[in-house]
Amino acid sequence: MTIDWTAFTPWSALAGGAMIGLASALLLLLNGRIAGISGILGGLISRTPGETGWRAAFTIGLLIGPTLWALFNVLPAIRIEAGYPMLIAAGLLVGLGTRYGSGCTSGHGVCGLSRLSPRSLAATLIFMAGGFATVFVVRHLLGV
């Protein structure tokens, strides 16, 4: 392992993280809900009665973020290397996996760890390990 210090952006990562933490705190203290994106989207799909409004509003907020940003500044780079078959396979795995495992980086990672849940800690360690292992296999064993 070597550390890529030229790409290291600690301050923007911390600042963006603090905003994510603040947004999760707002949703919890005002709406009483956990800011788990996979749960919010999954709930939109299964259309739980009386739950659609706030879920749609949160999702629209996520979608509008880049447009609001672009009014004031150039959007940061979004570079997507994966090809279409890979994107579709990855999307299916992420969609199915986050619902089956009841959470993703936001629900288990940010909110679960913020409330010191052992279940979310386990989930976070497992999906992090899965991500590390997959990139290792794809980049260093298969050399894609």
Add this chain to the structure above:
Amino acid sequence: MMNKSILSAFAAGLIFGLGLLVSGMANPEKVLAFLDLFGNWDPSLALVMVGAIGVGLPFFYIAKGRDVTVLGKQIQMPSRRDIDRPLVVGSLMFGVGWGLAGFCPGPAVVATGAGEIKAIVFTVAMLAGMGLFALISRPEAAKAAS
């Protein structure tokens, strides 16, 4: 009260999305550089978690001691503590998908909002995966659909 809770959810989503853009999480190239532990590793995104939990912890602690929110909504805190098979298998599936494309759900939606065609394709596949779960987990719905 209805409108206030819609507005607050919208504001939370907006701040969350801007946070993903600021942090670099919305850029799959950056995410994969973070997940490349055995290559030329970019540790930046570990600090997203530090920032988010650092801010989140005190507020989640406050919420644990309350039943209703400032807007009078019930606080719904997950109560399960068990580590069961679906949690392990589902999290592993998610981790593999995350490592393949560099997208997790929030960043995928944000990049979709930025108009990235590849992000839209990923997000549609992700929603299909979620729909598939909804069918599998409700046998009566699966029967009706077949």
